[in-house]
Amino acid sequence: MSSIRESLVALDTNQFIVAVRRDSSFPSCQALIYDKLHLLDALIPDEVLAELRRNLSDLEVRGISSVLSRARSTVFDDESASPGQIRAWEARGAKKGDGLIAATLERANVGFFVSENRHFLREIDDFPFRVVTSEEAVNLLDAE
Amino acid sequence: MSEIAAQAGSVTVQVELSREEYARVKSQARKENRTAQEIIPALIEDGRQSRMTAREIMERVSEAYRARIAEGGQPELTAEELLAKLRRDREAIANEFYP
Numbered sequence: 316m317s318s319i320r321e322s323l324v325a326l327d328t329n330q331f332i333v334a335v336r337r338d339s340s341f342p343s344c345q346a347l348i349y350d351k352l353h354l355l356d357a358l359i360p361d362e363v364l365a366e367l368r369r370n371l372s373d374l375e376v377r378g379i380s381s382v383l384s385r386a387r388s389t390v391f392d393d394e395s396a397s398p399g400q401i402r403a404w405e406a407r408g409a410k411k412g413d414g415l416i417a418a419t420l421e422r423a424n425v426g427f428f429v430s431e432n433r434h435f436l437r438e439i440d441d442f443p444f445r446v447v448t449s450e451e452a453v454n455l456l457d458a459e
Numbered sequence: 460m461s462e463i464a465a466q467a468g469s470v471t472v473q474v475e476l477s478r479e480e481y482a483r484v485k486s487q488a489r490k491e492n493r494t495a496q497e498i499i500p501a502l503i504e505d506g507r508q509s510r511m512t513a514r515e516i517m518e519r520v521s522e523a524y525r526a527r528i529a530e531g532g533q534p535e536l537t538a539e540e541l542l543a544k545l546r547r548d549r550e551a552i553a554n555e556f557y558p
Contacts (some may be wrong), residue, residue: 332516335524340538344542349514365552366545372527375502378508378520385513398557412549417555434546
């Protein structure tokens with residue numbers, strides 16, 4: 316099994332929004348974004364940036380961009396997935412939005428996707444990348 | 460007034476820039492469809508953030524977020540409501556990207 320410290324790690328929108336809110340329901344989001352980003356090679360899909368812009372102010376999105384510069388490396392992935400790749404994931408049971416993310420991460424050869432989206436976890440299996448919650452990501456980082 | 464000033468209470472200061480630097484600021488402002496007056500506080504904030512740790516930046520972002528939500532007077536979504544909203548946003552944005 317690949318190491319989270321040695322893999323490209325995609326971060327879902329919910330990681331940043333929950334961390335900004337300091338949401339007590341997901342304390343590991345805060346730990347991951349505030350204190351452990353420097354351990355990650357991070358990838359941010361274009362869709363995640365669009366979702367951040369929809370939910371945060373310009374000032375807050377600029378802050379998130381600054382924080383991401385503290386990761387070991389950061390890729391802002393603006394390469395589009397093809398409609399065919401998205402349809403392939405939809406055929407496997409993904410909603411269109413999740414299929415778009417899955418196609419993007421598959422193309423980028425991501426090793427881990429950190430998300431609290433339990434529906435994403437349930438509706439698809441057999442990913443080419445590992446889907447983990449922030450709690451699992453923090454535990455993996457601490458254990459390695 | 461900039462967003463930062465609006466959220467933190469504003470102080471007006473006079474800034475002296477070289478013509479070359481001012482041209483670069485105006486060029487950056489044009490790219491972002493903003494005025495030089497609007498973009499200078501954001502550039503100062505970017506410069507300050509470049510010297511901060513991730514934790515320090517996130518604490519500032521969190522304070523700005525909380526101030527904005529409080530100013531809006533809307534009750535904050537619960538964690539479950541937030542995750543549901545983000546799922547709806549994901550579908551909406553996917554449909555915008557791929558109609």
